[in-house]
Amino acid sequence: MPAVSGASDLFQLLRDGQPRTRTELADLFGVARSTVALRVEALMELGLVAPVDDAVSTGGRPSSRFALRTETKAVLGVDIGASHLRVGLTDLSGARLVDASRDLLVSEGPEAVLDTVAELGAELLQRAGRSADDLLAIGIGVPGPVEHSTGRPINPPIMPGWHGFDVPGYLHARFGVPVLVDNDVNVMSVGEREAAWPDVEDLIFVKVATGIGAGIICNGALLRGADGVAGDIGHIRVPRGADMLCRCGNYGCLEAVAAGPAVARKLQASGHAAEDSLGVVALVNQGDHEALQLVRQAGRDVGEVLSACLSMMNPAVIVIGGAMALTGEHFIAGVREVIYSRTMPLATQHLQIVQSASGLDAGVVGASMLAIQHALSPESIDGMLAGVSP
Template identity: 70%
Template sequence: MSDISNFSGLGGSGASELFQILRDGRPRTKTELAEQMGLARSTVTLRIESLMELGLVGFVDEAVSTGGRPSSRIALKAGSKVVLGVDIGASHLRVALTDLSGLRLREAGRTIEVGQGPDVVLQSVVELGNELLDESDRAAGDLLAIGIGVPGPVEHRTGRPINPPIMPGWNGYDVPGHLQDHFHVPVLVDNDVNIMALGERNVAWPGVDNLIFVKVATGIGSGIVSSGMLQRGADGVAGDIGHIRVHSGNGVPCHCGNQDCLEAVASGPAVAAKLRALGLDAHSSEDVVRLVAAGSTEAVHAVRQAGRDVGEVLSACVSLINPSVIVIGGSMTLTGEHFIAGIREMVYSRTIPLATQHLQIVQSGSGLDAGVLGASMLAIHHAMSPQRIDAMVNGLSGQAAS
């Protein structure tokens, strides 16, 4: 499994380097590990013992022997530790407890408005997280990390939301600090589209290292995976395609202060506004979906044009990033093929054949699960990184010394 967080290399040493080899879940003998690492078997044994003491690896079935005593094999104990994945939406909250392979063990959710503020929403996260840990009979030490996705821009270095337009009261709020006070583990926070890119890639495209996930709903944004790494950019706003200007706009104002931004022209509410101007009863993405399902010609044409507008921006992204897959998610995908057909029309006509000859443009396969799954993967990648494994092993040494 490729690590697409900021902890993707084998930058650790000792037990952590050994653990990175075992992360794939494939059992290996001590001899195999010693040969792969170029170390003495006795050295590998000491490092395995440290990881076993942490509960991260263990012996599995016996390996085939070439004579004499069979060799025991060591593998990742995916179920020994857990993480929490948290998906905070505009009007919903989902929390999942997963093991180190990303398997969901338990899940809970609530309908809650993000506009109620961080204290109210994060208190619900604490309550649901504690419920899931209690129901699964997990000790406090079994939880390794928490991953969170929020519907707004995030300063990745601090995990604080930065001027999120639909999250009043959240600007600069110390989300990691709030939850660390309750759970005492590392807390990773990212915007929802980056989180969804992680989830979609892990569930549907695990072998794809160059992917763009695009969410088109109330807003528009994208998460970019390039060379197996999630790209956040210098200030954490990589993929913010919703505020690129498109040519089909007619001076439509955007909440960012500019005009004719993609989000102001092609998002669900933007399409609804166009249909209202034609005399149709449309006020939201759900209304647009309803009208398309009812066979409204005006709605179909508006949705197709919105797809073209998104495709115009994505055609430039394809030339710049050269992904092999573009995944389209969000409520506008519920309009069926009309929306994605408009995207394909523009991308394939405006991009050189070399960049599109193997390109797939598809609807999200993970659907509403992408957010909570991605949040879990964010936590897992951090918890299993060389830095964190080294810290845990050093903690064992400190306990032994005291």
């Protein structure tokens, strides 16, 4: 069905949000106005395109301009953390309709966690007054490595029972829509870019919490790498950590030196009560001198690794997120101190090193973006059009 398959290209053009007449579209594609009319009709039947209400400018005549319709359909963005679950329902422009969160241990296993995701998803659809038919896709971030082609977690250290679990299949059985799964830091980097740096092509998002990892956007796209483990910077060796054993079995990994638990352990050794990253943040906020010094040093260690990363990638922006970023300028000052002393001026002249703007919301925003990108991709639109008669 050529006319309808051409509808997908027409849709991609309309994704810029600009309304166009049938004649304008016919000119842009070099096809007959009648062909365009068929394509527009197919997209309207799917609820993805609608006439624009410009009655005012045309004196009351029915509008002849058409545009992408973002508000009729929705996607679900899911952020699964070590001990929390956040879910948001957004429309196709990324605008949040409703959201919910739940304290829940990822270690309870995939069925328990994903059943809760399904329950919250259904609840959000209801609260927003949407039917299951309005849902186009689900995006999920999980705290571990994910095989990109299948969406299955691969040997995730803090997710017992999840290895190889068919996350997309499990939720597809409940909602009947495509399910995109990715590592949480990758998802957060997409969310942070969408929320704060939409025009930046090269960005590194670093999460510093119980572990350390990075999500890398280069040439405007998420970098997954050959085995899907790009951004695994927590196990790069830092000189200061030569005698520190990491949970990975190597000595001197950045994570063993500068992540939340490493700093918390040092504070405990000198009699402070700091269980984890948030305990460290609390001490910093109280102005504890030792906590300030240790957090600054952790920032320097992270800066050491990042200075190598930015010599290689030359990003425009480095965003520091995760619980340790809540210590604010103390941590970031350490990062900046090392980066500006170690890196060639040409690579840092326009560099911005900032705290995450979307904060704890980056996971849900990013997961929604993955779902929207997939839902509006040529492949998805072609699939939807296959069910429509031209």
